[in-house]
Amino acid sequence: MAAVVVLAIAVYILYTIGTAIGNDRTGLGPHTGWLVVEKFLFNGLIFRGILLTLELTALAMLVGVVLGAILAVMRLSPNPVMSWVSWLYIWFFRGTPVLVQIFFWFNINLVLKSIDIGIPFTSLWLHGNTNKLIPPFMAALLGLGLNEAAYMAEIVRAGIISVEHGQTEAAQALGMDRGLVMRRIVLPQAMRVIIPPTGNETISMLKTTSLAFGAGVTELFTRQQQIATATYDVLELLIVASIWYLVMTSILTVGQYYIERHFGRGATRQLPPTPLQRFRRMLFTFHAGPPAPPELVPAGPAVPGSEHR
Amino acid sequence: MTSMPMVKAEAVHKNFGRLEVLRGIDLEVNPRDVMCMIGPSGSGKSTFLRCINHLEKIDAGRLSVDGELVGYRQRGDRIYELPDAEVCKKRAEIGMVFQHFNLFPHMTVLENLAEAPVRVKRESRAVAADRARRLLERVGLAEKVDAYPRQLSGGQQQRVAIARALAMQPKLMLFDEPTSALDPELVGEVLDVMRALAEDGMTMIVVTHEIGFAREVGDTLVFMDGGVIVEAGKPRDVLANPQQERTRSFLSKVL
Ligand SMILES: Nc1ncnc2c1ncn2[C@@H]1O[C@H](COP(=O)(O)OP(=O)(O)OP(=O)(O)O)[C@@H](O)[C@H]1O
Ligand SMILES: [Mg+2]
Numbered sequence: 119m120a121a122v123v124v125l126a127i128a129v130y131i132l133y134t135i136g137t138a139i140g141n142d143r144t145g146l147g148p149h150t151g152w153l154v155v156e157k158f159l160f161n162g163l164i165f166r167g168i169l170l171t172l173e174l175t176a177l178a179m180l181v182g183v184v185l186g187a188i189l190a191v192m193r194l195s196p197n198p199v200m201s202w203v204s205w206l207y208i209w210f211f212r213g214t215p216v217l218v219q220i221f222f223w224f225n226i227n228l229v230l231k232s233i234d235i236g237i238p239f240t241s242l243w244l245h246g247n248t249n250k251l252i253p254p255f256m257a258a259l260l261g262l263g264l265n266e267a268a269y270m271a272e273i274v275r276a277g278i279i280s281v282e283h284g285q286t287e288a289a290q291a292l293g294m295d296r297g298l299v300m301r302r303i304v305l306p307q308a309m310r311v312i313i314p315p316t317g318n319e320t321i322s323m324l325k326t327t328s329l330a331f332g333a334g335v336t337e338l339f340t341r342q343q344q345i346a347t348a349t350y351d352v353l354e355l356l357i358v359a360s361i362w363y364l365v366m367t368s369i370l371t372v373g374q375y376y377i378e379r380h381f382g383r384g385a386t387r388q389l390p391p392t393p394l395q396r397f398r399r400m401l402f403t404f405h406a407g408p409p410a411p412p413e414l415v416p417a418g419p420a421v422p423g424s425e426h427r
Numbered sequence: 428m429t430s431m432p433m434v435k436a437e438a439v440h441k442n443f444g445r446l447e448v449l450r451g452i453d454l455e456v457n458p459r460d461v462m463c464m465i466g467p468s469g470s471g472k473s474t475f476l477r478c479i480n481h482l483e484k485i486d487a488g489r490l491s492v493d494g495e496l497v498g499y500r501q502r503g504d505r506i507y508e509l510p511d512a513e514v515c516k517k518r519a520e521i522g523m524v525f526q527h528f529n530l531f532p533h534m535t536v537l538e539n540l541a542e543a544p545v546r547v548k549r550e551s552r553a554v555a556a557d558r559a560r561r562l563l564e565r566v567g568l569a570e571k572v573d574a575y576p577r578q579l580s581g582g583q584q585q586r587v588a589i590a591r592a593l594a595m596q597p598k599l600m601l602f603d604e605p606t607s608a609l610d611p612e613l614v615g616e617v618l619d620v621m622r623a624l625a626e627d628g629m630t631m632i633v634v635t636h637e638i639g640f641a642r643e644v645g646d647t648l649v650f651m652d653g654g655v656i657v658e659a660g661k662p663r664d665v666l667a668n669p670q671q672e673r674t675r676s677f678l679s680k681v682l
Contacts, residue, residue, distance in 0.1 A: 284525060287525070287529065289531075292547065292591070292592070293516065293547040
């Protein structure tokens with residue numbers, strides 16, 4: 119009963135907003151708003167924006183995961199300097215807004231005219247103008263990636279400490295050194311804990327890339343904004359962007375499912391079925407009578423550090 | 428037969444903070460011998476085993492395996508701790524079997540056995556897999572090569588764990604209560620594997636509550652309590668005719 123009421127309210131709200139958007143351009147007759155949405159949905163500029171959004175997401179996550187893993191290992195290091203530096207990094211980058219960080223990298227060339235990297239007292243110096251070193255895309259990538267690393271560090275750390283210490287001991291007793299133990303024994307098992315929140319981070323990142331707008335990167339959000347400014351189809355273009363964001367996040371969600379399944383190997387006696395297998399089984403049991411017993415699904419442990427900004 | 432003992436401990440001390448866990452352990456284990464260790468909970472048996480392969484650092488004394496100090500090197504009068512890589516090389520010669528098996532759950536049985544030989548000793552996959560199969564046959568689990576550890580019973584897992592340690596072709600095997608986590612009906616199959624290993628001439632130190640095994644298979648029996656060796660000797664003698672009051676009272680509880 120409650121479900122019917124909720125459904126009715128939802129349909130009513132959607133209908134009201136839908137017709138309002140449909141009649142947005144009253145001068146041109148009813149439902150023209152949706153025609154505008156349709157027109158821009160496959161627009162070339164929008165596509166280029168999508169491409170840039172995907173690039174930014176992938177690269178920022180790459181920076182986040184690699185740097186995050188390094189920070190996590192540092193944080194767990196017996197060396198106090200290592201763990202302190204890592205703690206400081208996480209404290210700083212989690213404690214300031216991403217948009218501020220993006221703006222920071224974007225504006226850094228105002229204070230820092232050039233960057234010199236090299237070995238003191240030798241002629242081995244790299245000289246770079248920050249205007250060229252940190253173009254808008256790089257500023258956005260730095261802002262997003264370095265911030266993400268702080269979150270990923272906590273996720274990876276939670277994963278590492280979720281692996282029973284006996285695993286490390288058994289590996290050490292076989293003569294494996296610290297690097298091997300981490301790479302071959304601990305991290306693969308930590309993956310089961312690391313993957314789900316990392317999937318969420320990636321989905322979140324896909325949307326957060328819209329903040330690159332602040333650095334003037336022409337990703338999806340900036341593109342729709344540019345078009346909307348020219349044509350005044352503000353709501354329509356927001357819908358276009360939303361549709362594409364939804365498509366991309368949906369694809370990521372499916373991808374995440376399969377990756378989790380891969381790293382669940384050995385966690386249960388049987389792998390959980392894929393959605394396709396489940397569908398087939400459903401058809402089969404539909405003909406064959408009583409439903410199959412429920413599958414064992416790996417229990418997803420709760421992970422700190424996956425809360426959102 | 429060589430005269431050099433496989434394991435030699437001299438006045439080995441170990442503290443955890445204020446807690447003195449090992450308070451001067453002296454013992455020798457000859458090659459091809461089986462030494463069984465018994466003693467009440469908290470007496471330091473596990474800690475001593477873990478010192479032998481340097482999973483724990485000792486605080487005083489000397490501990491050597493096959494004539495070399497474990498985890499340290501002596502130059503003149505001074506003793507230096509070895510770098511991680513050297514310690515790993517030494518550990519690779521010493522097999523260890525744990526109470527809770529500690530198999531790698533994300534790897535198949537074959538991968539569990541081949542991992543260290545391939546990664547640590549840089550053996551080829553084919554050679555390592557070949558030896559793994561032979562070892563699995565030896566512990567009676569030839570048909571389980573492709574199973575994951577969680578698909579096995581406790582007894583089967585422990586037999587795989589023994590095979591995994593043997594895959595490194597160790598000089599010495601350490602067993603820390605290998606049957607304590609097993610259902611009673613599964614204890615026998617693991618002890619059988621260990622007995623066969625002893626008959627093949629493996630040098631073994633076995634911490635166990637299985638008095639029967641200690642009596643039949645052990646060459647020596649050591650009773651530990653409070654971080655010291657209270658009594659040591661031929662298993663039959665120690666069990667039938669304990670000299671110390673503490674040994675007597677412990678045995679009266681477990682026999
Ligand atoms: N890492 C550690 N830190 C602090 N104390 C420890 C640590 N490991 C062991 N101990 C303590 O050292 C003592 C000896 O422990 P150990 O595990 O060697 O005993 P055990 O003889 O193996 O006992 P059990 O039969 O219960 O396995 C115990 O009091 C234990 O609490
Ligand atoms: Mg113990």
